[in-house]
Structure formats: structure tokens, C-alpha cells
Amino acid sequence: MRKCSLSAQDTLFAKLAADATLYLPVDTADGATYQKWESGKVWSDALNTNKSPKEFFFPQMEDLMAFKTAGKTIELIDTRSETEDFIVFGVRACDAKSFEVLDRVFLTEPQDSYYANRRAHGTIVTVACTRPIETCFCQTFGIDAAEPQGDVSVWKTETDLYFNANTPRGEALLQKIEGLTEEADASAVEAQKEQIQKVLKKLPLKDLTTDGFGGDKTEALFDRPEWKTLSEACLGCGTCTFVCPTCQCYDIKDFSTGNGVVRFRCWDSCMYSDFTKMAHGNNRLTQVERFRQRFMHKLVYYPANNDGLYSCVGCGRCLAKCPISMNIVKVMKTLGGKETC
Amino acid sequence: MQKISRESLVEKAIAMLQAHEVSAVLGWKKGEFDYDITPALFTDAEDLQKNFVWNDFCGANFSKYLVEKTRNIEGKILTFLKPCDTYSFNQLLTEHRFDREKVYAIGIPCEGMVDIKKIKDACGEGIASIACEEDVLKVTTLYEDAPIAIETETVLAERCLACKSKKHVAYDELLGETGEVLESNRFDEVERLEAMTADERFAFWQNELSRCIRCNACRDVCPACTCEKCVFDNPNSGVENKAAANSFEEKLFHIIRAFHVAGRCTDCGECSRVCPQQIPLHLLNRKFIHDIDRFYGDYQAGAEVGSRAPLVDYTLDDLEASEIFEGRDN
Numbered sequence: 001m002r003k004c005s006l007s008a009q010d011t012l013f014a015k016l017a018a019d020a021t022l023y024l025p026v027d028t029a030d031g032a033t034y035q036k037w038e039s040g041k042v043w044s045d046a047l048n049t050n051k052s053p054k055e056f057f058f059p060q061m062e063d064l065m066a067f068k069t070a071g072k073t074i075e076l077i078d079t080r081s082e083t084e085d086f087i088v089f090g091v092r093a094c095d096a097k098s099f100e101v102l103d104r105v106f107l108t109e110p111q112d113s114y115y116a117n118r119r120a121h122g123t124i125v126t127v128a129c130t131r132p133i134e135t136c137f138c139q140t141f142g143i144d145a146a147e148p149q150g151d152v153s154v155w156k157t158e159t160d161l162y163f164n165a166n167t168p169r170g171e172a173l174l175q176k177i178e179g180l181t182e183e184a185d186a187s188a189v190e191a192q193k194e195q196i197q198k199v200l201k202k203l204p205l206k207d208l209t210t211d212g213f214g215g216d217k218t219e220a221l222f223d224r225p226e227w228k229t230l231s232e233a234c235l236g237c238g239t240c241t242f243v244c245p246t247c248q249c250y251d252i253k254d255f256s257t258g259n260g261v262v263r264f265r266c267w268d269s270c271m272y273s274d275f276t277k278m279a280h281g282n283n284r285l286t287q288v289e290r291f292r293q294r295f296m297h298k299l300v301y302y303p304a305n306n307d308g309l310y311s312c313v314g315c316g317r318c319l320a321k322c323p324i325s326m327n328i329v330k331v332m333k334t335l336g337g338k339e340t341c
Numbered sequence: 342m343q344k345i346s347r348e349s350l351v352e353k354a355i356a357m358l359q360a361h362e363v364s365a366v367l368g369w370k371k372g373e374f375d376y377d378i379t380p381a382l383f384t385d386a387e388d389l390q391k392n393f394v395w396n397d398f399c400g401a402n403f404s405k406y407l408v409e410k411t412r413n414i415e416g417k418i419l420t421f422l423k424p425c426d427t428y429s430f431n432q433l434l435t436e437h438r439f440d441r442e443k444v445y446a447i448g449i450p451c452e453g454m455v456d457i458k459k460i461k462d463a464c465g466e467g468i469a470s471i472a473c474e475e476d477v478l479k480v481t482t483l484y485e486d487a488p489i490a491i492e493t494e495t496v497l498a499e500r501c502l503a504c505k506s507k508k509h510v511a512y513d514e515l516l517g518e519t520g521e522v523l524e525s526n527r528f529d530e531v532e533r534l535e536a537m538t539a540d541e542r543f544a545f546w547q548n549e550l551s552r553c554i555r556c557n558a559c560r561d562v563c564p565a566c567t568c569e570k571c572v573f574d575n576p577n578s579g580v581e582n583k584a585a586a587n588s589f590e591e592k593l594f595h596i597i598r599a600f601h602v603a604g605r606c607t608d609c610g611e612c613s614r615v616c617p618q619q620i621p622l623h624l625l626n627r628k629f630i631h632d633i634d635r636f637y638g639d640y641q642a643g644a645e646v647g648s649r650a651p652l653v654d655y656t657l658d659d660l661e662a663s664e665i666f667e668g669r670d671n
Contacts, residue, residue, distance in 0.1 A: 030552065030619040047466065050618060051554065060554065061584045131484060133467040134374060202483060204374070204469065233380040233406070237558035239617045255586050266584030269556075274574050274581065323558050323615035324401065325377035333373075 002163045002174055003184035009161065012180050013037050013089075016173070020085040020123070023056065025049045034088070043090055047133055048317050052245030053088050053095050057118045058102060060242075061266045064114070064252065068260040079262070083117050087173070089125040093148035094138040094315040096126045098245035101302070101311045105248050123169050126150035130196060135316030137205040137329060143313060146196035155189045162189045205314075205329060212336035215304030221296065226334050231291035233324045238269030240318040240327065241294065246311045249275070270294050295331045342473045342493065345449050345517040347395040350421060353447065353516060354393070355386045357419050363445050364416030367406060369399040375471040376457045380406060382414075395421075397473045397493060400454035402609050404429035405564040411443040418444055423451035424520065425504070427511040428607035428643030429564035434511075435646050436605070438567050448512035448519060453493075453501035458619075460496050464489045500610030500623065503527035510644055522641075527608065531627045550592050552618040555584050559595075559612035559622050565602035565642075599625040604633060604650030607643040636660050 004012055016022045022037040025044040032046035034053060066077040099119075106115035126148035129136070138145055147153070151170030155162040162184060165171040174181070200206065213221075241247040251268040254261050268275055270293045273282065284290045302311035318327045354366040370381035371392045380401050383389045403420050407430070410418055422430055427448060434441055460480060461468065467483035478496065479488045505527055507520025534542055557573075560566045572578040573594060585591040608630055612622040633640055637651035637659070651659075 050552075061586065131467060134469065134483065199483065229381070232382055235558065235561035235615075237561040237615075238554075238556040239558045239615075242554045242556045243617055251583055253583070262586075264586060268583060272557075272574065272583075273570070274576055277576060319373070319377065321617040323562050325372050325379045327377075329373055330379075 001184050001186050001189065002178075002181035003160045004163075004177070004181040006156070006159055006161055008180060009043065010039070012161070012177055013041075013043075014039065015177050015180060016087055016089070019176075020087050022087045022089060023053075024089040037089075045131075047092060047129060047131070047136070048315060048320070051243060052098065052315065052317065053091055054098060054102060054245050054248075056086070056088050056122060057099070057115055058106070058248060058250075058267075061264060062114060064263045064265055066257075066260060066262045080114065080117070083121045085121050085123070087123045087125060090154075091124050091126045091148070091150055092129055092315070093126060093143050093145045094136075094313040095245050096124060096148050096150045097138070097141070097143050097313045098315075099124065101246040101306075101309065101313070102248055104306050104309070123152070123173050124150035125152045125154060125170075125173070127154045127156055128192065128196060130156070130192060130199075132196075132199055132203060133316070134204050135319040136203055137208050137314035137316065139200055139203075139206060140208045140210060140314050140332075141310050141312060145200060146193040155192055157188050157192060160184075160188065162186075208329060208332060209336065210299070210310060210332070213299040213303075213310070213332070215300060215308060217300050218296070218304070221300060221335060222292070224335055227292045228288055230326065230331055230334060231288045234271070234287050234291050234326060235323055236271050236273065236287050236290065237323060238267075238271050239321050239323060241269040241271060242267060243317040243321050245313060245315055245317070246298070247294075270297070295328060298328065299332070342475050343395060343397065343399075343450075343452050345395070347393065349516060350395050350447075350449065351389050351393050354383065354389050354419055357445065358384070358386060358389075362417065363419040365410070365414050365418050366393075367403050367410065367418055367420040369394045369401065374468065376460075376468070382410065382418075395449075397452075397455045397478070398457070399423075400498060400614060402426045402429055402562075402564060402611050404433055405562070405567065407439045407444055408433065408567050411439040414443075416443075419447065420444060421447050421449050422509065422512060423449060424507050424509050425451070425500075425607070425609050427509045428506070428641070429609050430511045430643070431646050432605055432607050432643035433564060433567070435643070435648065436567070445514075446512045448509035448515045450507070450517040450520065453497045453504060455493060455496045456498040459498075460491065463491050463496060498610070498614065500608075500613065503529075505608060505641075511646070527627060528631050530621075530624055531631045534624065534628070546592065547588070549620045550595055551588070552620055553585070553591060553595065554618060555582075555594065556617060558615040558617065559620075560598060562611045562615045563598075563602065564607070564609060564611070565605045566598070595622065595625060599629060602626060603629040604640075604652040605642050606630065607641070636665055 017037050023034045024037050025032045025046055026035040026041050027044040031050040032044040033050055063079040066079050068075040106112040128148055129145040132145055151167045152173055153164045163174055165174045249268045250265045252265045254263050271290050298312045303309055312328055357363045366383040368383055369378045371394045372378050376398045378394050378398050404426050433439060464480045464482055469481045469483050472479040476493050477490050478493055479490055481488045503525045504523055505525045506522045508522050509519045572580055573582050575581055606626040610623050633651055640651055
């Protein structure tokens, strides 16, 4: 384990930013957002950025290709540009886990080359959460806020930053900053981990479990009458899906530029009435069905196809952002057996 | 703290349900925490007793739900309306969006609703509980031993700080008292924007609207947006749009929406309340309201049922387009 003084963090960031673009959470008047680091930017202690870091690999909008027509010929233009190396610093344990969820979708054959390209160029530096909040429930999904994964894990104490590499890419990153760090024993980190465990045990959602959910629960859950009441007030907006670190649905569309066509993809939401619309129309006609789809996907269909892995990481963004305060926790508590609220 | 008690609302709702005067009650339902309240339909007394909430977190405007609920529910729906909700209620009636006969509207006074974001800013993250007391909120957090007392007034939502009216303009019955239309400062921010140069104003909106993630929450919550199928959701419209393809489209959606609700927007402020990116969308609508007031005389959408908004009305005294243009400062 390596450490460096907290007071030297700007030097550290400058070193990291020297040969890769460095992004980290920065506080703004409207919440924390990931920003490109440059001298003067201050690393935020916020737990949740407004949007999740998924957009570093799966941006909300990206061009896939372009077409240019001239007479009877059509030219196909590859719009991919070389992606440069970048570092996403300060990722929380929940968001770090979301990359595994996305990888299983985009990196299985046939691989999504756009996503894979960005993944290959990105280094993830995570940080342990010393002050989790009431909306946090990563524990439910077996995520440990004290042991965040990623290429490098960081623990921030009152005085120091501690680093541990988890992957070869992480080791390479630590090598880059070797001159700024020193070998350290893990006692301060162990003390912090203990402290975090104590806080985790106090969180209001600590007892939320996945009991009653999983890949084999389609029949048990699909026709439950509670879906109707749970979705009663749902506005059908896409907030939950767009702030979610694991929602990965997209739409592919063509945009006329006047003298050609740009084919792009953008995030889509199962909450929308035109989601996956086909020639025969839409297969989910009411908001009850759309709402059910989102939670069945996270808690049943995804685990069915991915060795039991749930596609929720308990970051709590949807709890904080839903206009009507309906969310996966309320769904799980209602359908998962015990009604505790 | 709200002047009328939760108990009196629950009592009234149960009485009407049991007398079969209404078949459902539209109300605020208790959440996981003390602040995450969900709009809900209640159909039995036990549920009301257990889960109905009325406190400083009941900001959601129920009027729009009536469009769908009155069509899908047999019998009357009891709904509680805060003064600002009654304006949306009237505007929807003006536009014939629901059957008035299917609603029993009870006007309830409102002392203003609080903004959870301001509470978190004031008390720190990790809210364990919030108790609404007279003029004060007692907040306990996961990290402070003692409860923190904050004056309710300091954490009121922006829209409530600029409250336009404590008067109920529609109801079948009042519980508690109704108030007066207020002299509000709601146009101050609009005037600040108007005083900017065109470039400054463009930069202001570019900064705000570039954060938009097109979740459509502003549109979906808006009581003036009740099209059965929005053009932006309709693949056959030719303008369907799920994400901004460029910075022009970024602004297009919000500006078109503001035009579409101009003269019909009651300034309820729900758009800004629900925005996950905290974009002050209500300022676009307020600009239109302010302009309409200046060019055609004061007009408040929803103040009465059946009023004709100046933009869809014609009088011989109307300003000419050129006069409007000359009347602009910028």
C-alpha cells in the first residue's frame, strides 16, 4: 500500500493529468459532476454525482457512423475517433460495480466496439465511502463501501490518501505517481474500514435484502397485483433510467444533416411509451407494464442471464431524484416478502 | 408546519369513503424516509390511517393526475388542493381535460413546502429523520448526535418563497381558511435575466440547458402538458427526439415546450421541482407570463374557469406585433 499527504493532492492530480485526461467529481451549485481536472478544480467529497460515471464508457449520445450520398453512390464514414487514455478518479464502490454490469452486456460477443474502445482506454480509481447516507443500499447487493474495487482503490483519511492497486492497469498508474507516494502500513486504512462498517450497520436500508428476487422468479412476480399500485403515480419520465449507473438500453436513430445522414445512438428508457416500438406497435401498452419491466429487468431477467448478478448497485440516485419518490427500494420491500415501511 | 392537521384530512377522507360519496382519495403517501412522499390513490380507511401524510413535504400537485384517474375510476375522486394546485385544476377544466362532476375538491391551506435539497445543504447529508414542528424542522442525521433545528422559512422551496397566491380559486369545500392573492416577487429573477445583454442571456441558458438529460420529467409532471402523445415521443411526427443531437436541439425542446404552455402555464413550479439536473425551467415560463402581463394586461392562467388567454384571444386594443417588438428592451 502506498500513501501521499492530502496536502499534496494537487501535485498528484497534475502528475496523473500529465499524460492522460483526468476526470473527478467537482462540486457545483447544482450538485457534484465529473469534470476534467485542471489546476484549481477541487475534488468533491459528494457520494453521488448527479449523473453516474457510466457515460465515460456509454455516453448519452454518440455517433456510430455517417452516410454521404453523391449521385448513385453512398459513402460510409466511420465516425469513431481514437480514444485517448483517461482516468476516472473518485468513483464510489457502487458505481465501480456498475461497470461489471455494463461489461456483461457490452463486452460479450458480439462485442460493442465503441464501448470496448473506451473501456480499454479508461483507468478507474475508486474511493471508499466514509460517510454513506440514508439512500445508500449497496450492501444489499454484496458491495462493500469500505473496499471499493476498480483498478486502484483509494482511502482518504483526515491527513492522507492511501492507494492500493487491484489490476495491472492500476499498478501502472501507481508507478506513475511513485515519486509522490511512499510505502505505508495499512493500520490507518484498517481503522477507517472498521469505522465504515459501523456506519453501514446504522443505515436505514441496512436490512433490505434480495429475498424473493432472482433469475427464477419471473412467474412468482410477473402477475403480482402490487405492480398496479406501485406504478400508480409513475409519470413515465426517464429520470430513474438516466441517473441509473446500470441502465444500458439505447435507441439507434438516423439524423438528416441536409447532405447526408448521421446514425447515432442515445440512451433510451423502458419508461417511455415509444420504447422498443416495433412494426406491430408497442409491446408494453401501459405504464404498469413499463414500470414492471424496469424492476423485473434489474431483479429477475438480468440475474437470470448473468449468473445471478443483480443489475442494481444500490447507489440511491433514483431514490433522490424520482419526481414522485417511487423507487426500487419501495418495490423490493413491497414485493420481496416483508412490508417494513 | 402546516396549519391544518393530517388527522382532519384523514377523518374527512374516511367519512366520505364510508358514506360512498367518493370511491377513491388522491393523497400523499408515506415513504421510506420522512421526506420521500409519493402521490397515491387511497380506497380504504386502514390505508389512509396508516399511510396518508400531510406535512411540509407534500409539494406534489395532483391536478394532472385527475386527467387519467377520472377516466379510469368509477365514481368520484376526492382530491386535496393547495392554493397553487387550484389554478392548475381550473386551467385543466378550461381545457376540458377532465369531468368536473367526477371530482370532489377540498381546498386546504398551505404554509409553503420545503425543499429537501436545502435541508441537506443546511444539515449535511445522511438524514435520519425530520419532524415538522411549529416554524421549525427538527432534523436528526446519521452523523450528528443531537437533532438540528432549522427554521422552516429558511428551507422553503424557491417557488414557495415567491408564492403568488394563498387563495383557493376552485373547491367544493374548504377545510381551514383560504387566503389572498399575494404581491409576489416572482418576476425578480426574470427581470434580472432581461437586464442581461443578449450574449449574457444566451450564455446563461446554454449553461443551464446543456445539463438537460432529456428525462422529460418537466414535461411529464407539467399540468399544462397533457397531450395524449407528445410530438417528441411520436416516431411518426418527424421530430421525435430522445436525446439532443447537438446544442441546437438541446435548447429546442425546452423553448418549444415553453411556447406550447405559454398563456396556459399557471406557474405552479413543478417543472423545476422535479428536474434532476436542477435547471430553473420555470424561468422560461415566467418570462412568457411576465411578457403577457406587460403587453396585454395582467392575466393569471387558471384564476377562473373558461378565461381566454390573451394569446388565443383577439381584441381591438391588442398591441401590434411591431409595437411589441419595439417595447422590448433588448
